[in-house]
Structure formats: C-alpha cells, structure tokens
Amino acid sequence: MSEPHPTSLAERLVARFGDTLAISTARNEITAELAAADLIAVATALRDEPAFRFSELIDLCGIDYLGYGQTEWDTRTVSGSGFSRGVEGQAQGRFNWAERPRDTNRPRRYAAVVQLLSIEHNRRLRLRVFCEDDSLPVVPSLTQLWPGVNWFEREAFDLYGIIFEGHPDLRRILTDYGFVGHPFRKDFPLIGNVEVRYDPELKRVIYEPVSIEPRVLVPRTIRDDVDLMQAKAEAADRWREN
Amino acid sequence: MAREIQNYTMNFGPQHPAAHGVLRLVLEMDGETIVRADPHVGLLHRGTEKLAESKPFNQSIGYMDRLDYVSMMCNEHAYVKAIETLLGIEAPERAQYIRTMFDEITRILNHLMWIGSSALDLGAMAVFLYAFREREELMDVYEAVSGARMHATYYRPGGVYRDLPDRMSKYRESPWHKGKDLKRVNSWREGSMLDFIDAFTADFPSKVDEYEDLLTTNRIWKQRTVGIGVVSPELAQQWSMTGPMLRGSGVEWDLRKKQPYAKYAEVDFDIPVGVNGDCYDRYLVRVEEMRQSNRIIRQCVNWLRANPGPVMVKNFKVAPPSRVEMKQDMEALIHHFKLFTEGYCVPAGETYSAVEAPKGEFGCYLVSDGANKPFRLHMRAPGFAHLSSMDAIVRGHMLADAVAMIGTYDLVFGDVDR
Numbered sequence: 001m002s003e004p005h006p007t008s009l010a011e012r013l014v015a016r017f018g019d020t021l022a023i024s025t026a027r028n029e030i031t032a033e034l035a036a037a038d039l040i041a042v043a044t045a046l047r048d049e050p051a052f053r054f055s056e057l058i059d060l061c062g063i064d065y066l067g068y069g070q071t072e073w074d075t076r077t078v079s080g081s082g083f084s085r086g087v088e089g090q091a092q093g094r095f096n097w098a099e100r101p102r103d104t105n106r107p108r109r110y111a112a113v114v115q116l117l118s119i120e121h122n123r124r125l126r127l128r129v130f131c132e133d134d135s136l137p138v139v140p141s142l143t144q145l146w147p148g149v150n151w152f153e154r155e156a157f158d159l160y161g162i163i164f165e166g167h168p169d170l171r172r173i174l175t176d177y178g179f180v181g182h183p184f185r186k187d188f189p190l191i192g193n194v195e196v197r198y199d200p201e202l203k204r205v206i207y208e209p210v211s212i213e214p215r216v217l218v219p220r221t222i223r224d225d226v227d228l229m230q231a232k233a234e235a236a237d238r239w240r241e242n
Numbered sequence: 243m244a245r246e247i248q249n250y251t252m253n254f255g256p257q258h259p260a261a262h263g264v265l266r267l268v269l270e271m272d273g274e275t276i277v278r279a280d281p282h283v284g285l286l287h288r289g290t291e292k293l294a295e296s297k298p299f300n301q302s303i304g305y306m307d308r309l310d311y312v313s314m315m316c317n318e319h320a321y322v323k324a325i326e327t328l329l330g331i332e333a334p335e336r337a338q339y340i341r342t343m344f345d346e347i348t349r350i351l352n353h354l355m356w357i358g359s360s361a362l363d364l365g366a367m368a369v370f371l372y373a374f375r376e377r378e379e380l381m382d383v384y385e386a387v388s389g390a391r392m393h394a395t396y397y398r399p400g401g402v403y404r405d406l407p408d409r410m411s412k413y414r415e416s417p418w419h420k421g422k423d424l425k426r427v428n429s430w431r432e433g434s435m436l437d438f439i440d441a442f443t444a445d446f447p448s449k450v451d452e453y454e455d456l457l458t459t460n461r462i463w464k465q466r467t468v469g470i471g472v473v474s475p476e477l478a479q480q481w482s483m484t485g486p487m488l489r490g491s492g493v494e495w496d497l498r499k500k501q502p503y504a505k506y507a508e509v510d511f512d513i514p515v516g517v518n519g520d521c522y523d524r525y526l527v528r529v530e531e532m533r534q535s536n537r538i539i540r541q542c543v544n545w546l547r548a549n550p551g552p553v554m555v556k557n558f559k560v561a562p563p564s565r566v567e568m569k570q571d572m573e574a575l576i577h578h579f580k581l582f583t584e585g586y587c588v589p590a591g592e593t594y595s596a597v598e599a600p601k602g603e604f605g606c607y608l609v610s611d612g613a614n615k616p617f618r619l620h621m622r623a624p625g626f627a628h629l630s631s632m633d634a635i636v637r638g639h640m641l642a643d644a645v646a647m648i649g650t651y652d653l654v655f656g657d658v659d660r
Contacts, residue, residue: 027327027593055479058627059594059605061620069590069611092296092615113607115594115622119479119493122500126594148482151630174284174659184292218298222612223587 009123012051017042031126039129039140046116046125047145054116054125057142060152062160063111066186067101072219093190093216100187110137110162114149131162141167159184189214249277252641256285260363260645263655267632267644274640279633283626286659294619298585299325300398302619307393309621310657313352314384315344316599318397320621323503324595324608325399328588331560335505336551337401342505343439343542344387344396345597346535350446351380352600352652353532357453357525360649364466369456376449379430379442386410386435400561401554406546408434436543443540450532457525467521471635471647474519481631484624485602486531487651490516490524497598509541521650528652531600559586585614594622601625601652625651625658 010025013032020042021032034042046052072094095101110131117124131137141164142149153164154173161182164170172179181188191214194207252269255261264285270278290309294302306317319341326332333341358373381391386407388394396403410431413419419427430441457463473483478491488495496513498506514530516523554561558577567574590612596605602624609618628651636644 026591029593031592056484057482058484058596058603059482059607059620059622061607061622063609063618068617071613092292113620115605115607119495124594126592146482147480147634148627148630151626152482155626172284174287176284183289190292190296216296218584218614221584221587221614223614224612 009052009121009125013125016045016049016051029124029126031128033128033130036129036132036139039127039142040145043114043127043142043145052118052125053120054118054123056117056119057114057146057149057152058117058124059113059115060142060149060156061113062156062162062184063113064109064160064184064186065111066109069222070220071222073221092186092220094214096189096191096210096214097193100189102187108132109134110160112139112156112162112164114142137162138165139163140165143167158182161185254644256282260648262359262648262653264659265629265648265653265655267648269641269644271641276636276639276641276644279636279644281629281632283629283655283658286655288660290660291619291621294616296615298614299588299616300585302616303398304393304395306621307395308656309623309660310352310599310601310604310625310654311392312355312654313348313600313604314392314394315341315348315396316352316597317604317621318395319345319504320595320597320599320604320606321608321619322397322399323597324593324606325588327593327595328591328608328610329399329560329586330589331400331555331557333401334552334555336405336546336549337553338504339542339545339549340402340406340553341397342509343539343546345504346538346542347380347383347439349535349600350532350539351377353528353535354380356528356600356649356652357457360525360646360652361457361463363645363649364463366456366460366463369453372449372452372456376446382411383435383439383442386438398554398561400557401552403554405553406435410435410438436547439539440543443536443543446536447533450529450536454529458529464522466642466646467525467650469518470521470639470643471650472518472520473631473635477631477634478519481634482627483602483631484627485598485600486524486527487602487624487628489513490527491519492516497596497603501596503595503597505542505545506538508545509538511535511538521646524650587612587614588616596622599624601654601657602628604657621660623657623660625653625655626660629653629658 010023010030013021013023020038021034024031046054108130112129114127115124129139131139139162141153151173153167154171156162157164157170158172158174159182175183181193191210191212193210195210196205196207199206249270249272252271254267254269256264256266266282266285268280268282269276290305294305303318303321306321307314309317354373354377358370361369384394385391388396388403412428412431413424415424430438473491475491475493478488478493492515494513494515499513511534514527516527558574562578562581563574568578588610590610592609594605594607596603603622604624605622607620607622608616611617636647
C-alpha cells in the first residue's frame with residue numbers, strides 16, 4: 001500500500017486527536033481505543049477531514065470481555081490429578097443458565113469494535129469503545145454518520161445487549177421473535193435456555209426448557225508463545241535437512 | 243365519489259422462491275409502489291461465531307463453508323488468513339497459488355449461481371440450466387481436491403489440506419452417459435486435475451458468451467434491470483457496500499488489487515467497473531469478473547504446473563506430520579496427538595482480515611487471548627451490509643423491482659444470518 005501523506009496514519013491520528021485516542025499498531029493494524037463520550041466527535045472528524053476520509057464503515061461488532069485469559073487446564077505446573085482438571089471450569093458450553101459465571105474481575109466487560117475503511121487513502125482503522133456500565137452498556141450510535149451501521153448496531157444490541165443511543169430502530173435482528181436474553185454474552189449458556197418442538201396435542205409449536213446437558217470435549221488451554229517459537233526453530237532445522 | 247385509499251402491508255417470504263432462501267420482507271405498499279421495506283433476517287441464524295468460541299481453531303474451518311454456502315473457500319480464506327496473521331506464519335508459495343486459484347474457481351461458482359438464479363427471478367429460465375452445467379464441472383474440482391462438492395474445509399492455517407490430485411474422477415457408463423457421449427464427457431478427465439481445469443478455462447469464455455447471448459441484449463432483461471436500483475457511489479459508501487455492489491457504481495475498489503493477499507499481486511487481471519450503478523451494470527460487472535477470474539485461473543494453472551513444492555508449513559505445532567513420520571518418529575506422534583486433541587494456541591491479540599469474496603468484502607475479526615480456542619470471532623458478511631440498504635434503495639420502486647434488487651444483491655442467507 002502506498003502512503004500518499006508524508007506521515008503515517010498513526011502519526012496523523014496522534015497529531016490530530018492527542019490523548020483522546022489510545023493507539024496501538026500491532027501487526028500493521030491500527031487500533032484506537034476511545035471513550036464513548038468522544039466517539040461522535042472523533043468519528044465525524046475521521047469521516048470528513050481530508051487527512052482521514054474514512055468514507056466506509058465496514059463493520060461494527062460487540063465483544064464481551066468476561067473471562068478473557070481464563071483457562072480450564074493449568075499448563076504451567078504439572079499435576080497428577082488426571083483429566084478431571086480439564087473438565088472443570090467456567091468456559092463456553094460448560095454451564096447452564098442457573099450456573100452461569102458471575103465474574104466481575106474485569107472492570108468493563110462490553111465493547112463495540114468498529115472497522116473503518118478509507119477508500120481514498122486505502123487505509124483501515126479499528127476503533128474500540130468500552131461501555132462504562134456493565135449493567136447497562138451504552139454507546140452512542142453512529143447511524144447519523146454512516147447509515148450502513150444501522151444493522152450492525154442492531155446485531156450488537158441483539159447479541160450483546162449493547163444499547164446504541166440515538167439509533168432510530170433498535171430492534172432485535174438475528175434471534176427469534178420474542179427471544180429472551182443476549183445470546184453471545186459469555187454468561188449465556190451455549191446450549192441456550194429453551195428448545196422448540198411441535199406439540200401434536202396443542203397443535204402448535206411450544207417452547208420448553210432445554211433438555212440437553214452442557215458438554216465440552218476440548219478444555220480451553222493457554223500455552224505460552226515459547227511453544228510456537230520452538231516450533232519455528234524446529235521447522236527451520238527441518239528445512240535444512242530436506 | 244371520492245374514496246380514501248390506504249397503504250397496505252404485504253408479507254414477502256420467507257417461503258418465496260425469489261427470496262433466495264429465507265428472507266422475510268415486510269413491504270408497505272401504495273398500490274404497486276413500495277413505500278417502505280423492512281427485511282426480517284435471522285431465520286437461518288446458527289450462532290456460528292458463538293460456536294467457534296467453544297472449539298479449537300481448526301474445528302471451525304468447516305463452519306466457514308456453511309456461512310456463504312455458494313462461495314465456500316473464500317470464507318475459509320478469510321478465517322485461515324486471520325489465524326495465520328496472529329500466529330505469524332505464512333503458507334508456502336504453492337499453497338498460496340492454490341488458494342488464489344480456488345478463490346477464483348469459487349468466484350465463478352458464485353457468479354454462475356448468481357446469474358442463473360437472478361435471471362430466473364426475472365423470468366429467464368434457460369440461463370439457470372446453462373449455468374448449472376458449468377457449476378457441475380467446478381464442483382467436481384472441489385470434490386477432487388477435498389472430497390466434498392461444497393463444504394470443502396480445504397484451506398488450513400499454514401497452507402492447504404493436501405496437494406492437487408494427479409487424476410480426475412471419470413463418469414462411468416450408465417443409461418445417461420454411454421458410447422460417444424461418455425467419451426466426450428470424459429475427454430477432459432484423462433489427465434491431472436490441472437489438465438482438467440486447463441481444458442475448462444479454455445472452454446469457459448465461450449460459455450460466458452452463451453450467457454451473454456441470452457441476457458446482455460435481451461429486451462426483457464434490459465427492461466427489468468436498466469435504471470433499476472440505482473446506487474450512487476456516495477450512497478454505496480454510506481451503506482457499507484463492497485464488491486460488485488460498489489464497483490457497479492463506478493468505484494474502482496477491489497481488495498485483490500488494493501490490498502493484495504495470497505498471490506493476487508503476481509497475477510494479471512483487470513477490475514471491471516460500472517457507470518450507472520443500476521442492476522444492469524452490476525450484471526455486466528459480474529459477467530466480466532467471470533472472464534477475469536478465468537484469466538487468473540489460467541495463470542495459476544501455468545505456475546502450479548511448473549512449480550511443485552510443499553503445500554503446508556512444516557510446523558508441527560500447527561500442521562499435522564505425515565502418516566509415515568508418525569509411524570517412525572515419537573515426536574511426530576506426540577505432535578499429532580496434541581494437535582488433534584488440544585489444537586494449537588494462538589498468541590494473544592486481535593486482527594481483522596478481509597478477502598474479496600464474490601459478494602463483496604468478507605472479513606474475519608478474530609480476538610485471541612492466547613488460548614486454543616478463539617475468544618471472539620466475528621464474521622463481516624457482505625450480504626448483511628448490502629441487505630440493510632434495501633429500504634433506502636427500493637423506496638418508490640415497483641414491487642417487481644424489489645425482486646430484481648434482491649437478485650442483484652446476490653444474497654445468500656447463510657452469509658446474512660451467520
């Protein structure tokens with residue numbers, strides 16, 4: 001990708017917005033974290049100012065950071081307790097609604113992540129906005145700036161319960177009519193809460209509590225990058241052999 | 243006598259043949275004119291993104307095929323590319339050429355499905371039958387390389403599942419294929435898969451001519467598409483449009499050129515763009531894209547013939563060792579066991595990887611916390627963004643134009659609903 005401006009996009013962002021944005025540039029992708037209160041002003045500038053011109057909002061999605069970095073299998077110390085250590089935990093698919101995790105270690109759970117694209121400058125930018133309040137996650141809506149964000153915000157509302165303030169039509173979009181809960185939250189069970197079947201006596205479709213058991217086959221594990229580096233070194237050796 | 247006429251609401255789908263699956267469209271009508279359109283989606287929502295969070299990375303590749311089930315390998319490409327970015331690995335050159343070739347085969351598959359079904363929506367039955375004739379040949383290529391006609395799970399982080407086969411399956415004698423006819427249908431299949439693709443691509447432009455003969459100057463087709471569903475370049479950008487929807491409006495934007503991945507920087511092709519941004523221009527763009535894809539495939543075939551080599555990284559933390567190695571080498575056996583029971587851990591971080599899928603930008607936003615399963619996976623589906631503009635575009639159009647518009651969006655509900 002060519003760089004039409006003398007300075008890189010990250011430098012331009014810092015020069016223009018200063019401390020409003022917390023910028024990281026891992027893997028040649030620019031991520032800017034900002035407060036919900038600044039979102040509209042920053043987004044307007046990003047869309048309209050000639051140095052940025054992010055004319056397209058490519059994507060918006062919600063994230064729930066509950067349980068980030070938690071594992072079910074301790075890989076640092078060797079234990080003799082067998083496989084059972086791998087089936088205890090609170091990760092996806094292990095709990096039903098009554099046993100859902102209520103971890104509140106992380107100060108802010110919900111975030112909305114926006115991917116912007118500048119067709120003019122051929123640049124991408126990711127914005128992340130954390131919601132201040134976990135019990136009522138609110139983010140200002142971007143529908144005034146990019147009408148195409150409408151459904152993406154509806155989706156994030158449906159799946160995560162993030163409320164987009166100023167959205168003209170914040171209805172559920174992907175889940176069933178009359179669905180209860182926000183299914184992509186980390187404390188929503190993978191097996192769900194209800195199941196549907198046709199009742200031949202009542203002659204209609206009925207909802208019942210789920211009858212299946214939560215089950216996970218592969219425990220969630222975090223291993224250090226050391227393994228990967230070692231693998232890289234081994235791969236390099238093997239190439240020499242061949 | 244003056245009569246008061248009220249708007250009425252009409253329900254379209256989800257069981258309508260022109261709804262391309264399970265679109266439910268609630269239309270507010272003033273006579274034949276649409277006053278408001280409210281698409282209801284989600285009838286095919288399967289929670290792919292949530293399911294992926296509960297599985298090791300590799301086990302979700304197959305789910306990607308089932309998102310946009312008409313452009314299977316392009317979806318896999320976005321997902322696999324995101325994992326590769328986080329792992330910091332790169333597929334061998336041959337694998338990248340194979341991916342480029344199969345992305346383009348997929349594009350032709352998708353556009354054939356599109357041209358057939360949207361022509362069918364607008365009343366042209368024959369194109370559908372012709373398009374499926376060529377689709378069948380390409381499905382056989384999918385099957386030869388992966389064992390599955392549609393849901394291939396062929397791309398893997400670090401390369402592709404296996405190298406291209408050196409023979410193609412042949413038709414057996416049957417009441418439908420015998421004698422001279424059998425010889426004809428098998429004539430392309432005598433050599434390797436690359437020979438077959440070569441023969442296909444030599445023939446395919448004449449097939450595209452056939453579709454064009456049926457449609458491009460067809461009076462009815464033009465009456466139904468010219469000036470219908472006009473999208474200005476500004477409107478297209480406001481509504482997050484990508485792919486042929488954006489190019490049809492004259493914006494020269496193609497990720498294969500602008501942000502090249504795999505081997506698109508090495509192959510020669512052109513980006514067709516429309517002028518008026520109507521359904522007819524988008525049709526022309528897609529037809530030309532088929533010709534350009536054909537061109538790319540030919541270049542890939544030539545390169546692949548000349549350059550044998552590995553198709554998978556030799557990194558046993560990510561890719562399984564060969565069966566032979568497993569039988570002889572303790573380390574290889576352990577690697578195999580760990581890879582298939584636990585998977586691999588992906589370093590913590592996040593990435594957004596996008597590919598130019600046939601329908602537009604198909605993106606994969608992947609967040610890892612260092613575990614063997616994704617922390618969050620979000621698929622950016624082009625159809626979802628396109629369909630959201632339905633209300634803005636079809637207002638004031640006639641009811642029959644809504645059908646033309648649904649066709650031109652190239653909707654597949656596996657992709658819209660995820």
